[in-house]
Structures are given as structure tokens and as C-alpha cells.
Amino acid sequence: MHDETIKVKSGLLKPRKRKPVWVSWPDDKLLDVRMCDLGVSIDGTPLERRISEVRKELSGRGIDFGPHFWLSDDWFTPDGVPGVGIPFYLAHPRLAKLEMNQMLEVEGSTKTWCLQILRHEVGHAIDNAFRLQRRHRRQKLFGKSSDNYPEYYTPRPYSKSFVLHLDSWYAQSHPDEDFAETFAVWLDPKADWQKRYADWPALKKLDYMHDLMHDIRRRQPVETTTRTVEPLSSIKKTLRQHYETKRAHYGIDRPDFYDRDLRRLFSDAAEFSNNQPAAKFLKRIRRDVR
Incomplete structure (x- = not known):
């Protein structure tokens, strides 16, 4: 299969890059x-x-x-x-x-x-x-x-x-x-x-x-x-x-690394349902934790 060509503004033809075979894999x-x-x-x-x-x-x-x-x-x-x-x-x-x-x-x-x-x-x-x-x-x-x-x-x-x-x-x-x-x-x-x-x-x-x-x-x-x-x-x-x-190296395979501590800070127990949600709290302090 030959590389396709496309017309550019100058009127010249420029080769179009062939897609790698792995694109759809x-x-x-x-x-x-x-x-x-x-x-x-x-x-x-x-x-x-x-x-x-x-x-x-x-x-x-x-x-x-x-x-x-x-x-x-x-x-x-x-x-x-x-x-x-x-x-x-x-x-x-x-x-x-x-x-x-x-x-x-x-x-x-x-x-x-x-x-x-x-x-x-x-x-x-x-x-x-x-x-x-x-x-x-x-x-x-x-x-x-x-x-x-x-x-x-x-x-x-x-x-x-x-x-x-x-x-x-x-x-x-x-x-x-x-x-x-x-x-x-x-x-x-x-x-x-x-x-x-x-x-x-x-x-x-x-x-x-x-x-x-x-x-x-x-x-x-x-x-x-x-x-x-x-x-x-x-x-x-x-x-x-x-x-x-x-x-x-980056510990990506340990997504639960901080889960225990986070659950202590932001409990999902019914008795704390009126507390500020974690997402709202983090949004409020995002400039400080940048």
C-alpha cells in the first residue's frame, strides 16, 4: 500500500503519514x-x-x-x-x-x-x-x-x-x-x-x-x-x-494505599451524613494543597 497524498495550501502534494498497524489494537x-x-x-x-x-x-x-x-x-x-x-x-x-x-x-x-x-x-x-x-x-x-x-x-x-x-x-x-x-x-x-x-x-x-x-x-x-x-x-x-x-515505581498497583486513613477522615456512616463531603472540602482547599 502506498502513502496517500493530500493537497496543501501551496498547491503542492504532501505525503500523508501511514497509520501504524497498532492504532486499532x-x-x-x-x-x-x-x-x-x-x-x-x-x-x-x-x-x-x-x-x-x-x-x-x-x-x-x-x-x-x-x-x-x-x-x-x-x-x-x-x-x-x-x-x-x-x-x-x-x-x-x-x-x-x-x-x-x-x-x-x-x-x-x-x-x-x-x-x-x-x-x-x-x-x-x-x-x-x-x-x-x-x-x-x-x-x-x-x-x-x-x-x-x-x-x-x-x-x-x-x-x-x-x-x-x-x-x-x-x-x-x-x-x-x-x-x-x-x-x-x-x-x-x-x-x-x-x-x-x-x-x-x-x-x-x-x-x-x-x-x-x-x-x-x-x-x-x-x-x-x-x-x-x-x-x-x-x-x-x-x-x-x-x-x-x-x-x-509509582505504586499505581496499590490504589488502596491511603484508603484506610481517608475513610477515617471522611466517614460514610449515617451519623455523619450532614458533614461536608470530601469532594467539597478538597475543592475548597485546592489552592492550599496544590
Whole structure:
């Protein structure tokens, strides 16, 4: 079967991408496909347009730096690499549906969410490209990159020493994440960070980021490798193996983990029927528990 063609505005013919054979398969069959055999790419997807938008934000700030992107099994920026790995499921709606069925969420599925994560990861990439971790002022404000990543961290929700960008007060998890989150807020054209953080100690970090990015506009990246780490085409495990590992890591197979405590807090006994329902209570305090 040959690729179909469609007419575009220019009047030229453009190949239409052939649908993968697994698009109509049920989850159980799709899970047995090796990740390297999925045959998806960033080209021609909403993901490509979102990457382009972030590139325009960089150029709009006068930063002549173009990180490279590739599909992998998760979001990440490898140490020393000025590029970003992006989860494969964002390259096709059928894979996004599978991710939802397996993990109960699709990280980066909406345009806003995807742009937030892209800006964050580009912060890591630009950190690597210019080796900014070595700068004394950067270490003084954010901490050292050599600090160990904790398996768990306990954020301080009301701290004003960190910007608020990704969920779970992620800037508080490690100095490198603090840097990437601060960069993401600085890069976002809608952030209005001077006003938003006017009375916060975090403003010092944003002001530093502004000066730092102005400085590197006149410099060429030190690290220019286009190396990729664990590209999708190299991952031989099946989707089933991938999700078994991922679900175990995040405890997805233990949905009753907090049920006992929640039932103590929100009893369904008749004597408490006039109490505020859990859903209404959570809606009322959602800003505090964000």
C-alpha cells in the first residue's frame, strides 16, 4: 500500500503519514509491542509545534541556542547533554490513551502542561550547554549540582524562596530543579514574574537568571554534542515490561494505599451524613494543597 497524498495550501502534494498497524489494537495486544518497533516520531505532531514555540521563545529572548529533542521513555535531560528526551506517548494519541489507562494521567498531554515541561527541560539543557553549574553565583543562589538527588523530599508549600511552576513544589527537590524551574518561569512570556514575585526572596533568583541569560547571548555554547540517550529506537523492551516497571515505581498497583486513613477522615456512616463531603472540602482547599 502506498502513502496517500493530500493537497496543501501551496498547491503542492504532501505525503500523508501511514497509520501504524497498532492504532486499532486493544491494550492487551499493544502492550506486547517492543518500544523500538512503534515507529513514531516527533515530526508532524502537536509536539513538534510545541517545541517550535519554545524555540521561538528562546530566539525572542535573543538566545542563540537550539537544544535537540528525541523520543524516549520519559521526560529527561541527561547530564552534560544540551538536549531533551521526550516520552513516546506524546507522539501519538493511541499511545497517550494507553498511558492514561496504565498510569491514570498523561504527563504533558495538554498544550499548557507540555510547554511548561519543555521550558523546564530546556532550562536543564541550557545549563549543560553553557556549563552554568560551575558559576559561583549560581551555586550560591541555587546550591550545588553535585548534591545527591533525594528519593523523597518534603516541600515547604508556603516558602517564597522558590518559584511555583510544575506541581509538587518541584523547585524544592534539588538545586538543578530549582534552576530549571526558575528558568522556565523567566522564559514564559505570560509569567509576568517581576510582578508575581515582587515580594518574594525567589525574585533574586529570577533577577540573576535575567542577567545570566543576557550574558550568554554573547557567547557560544561550550557543550555542543547532539548525542541522544536511550532513544526510542534503541529500547528493546515491550510496552508491557515498560509499564510493569513504571507502575511499580509509582505504586499505581496499590490504589488502596491511603484508603484506610481517608475513610477515617471522611466517614460514610449515617451519623455523619450532614458533614461536608470530601469532594467539597478538597475543592475548597485546592489552592492550599496544590
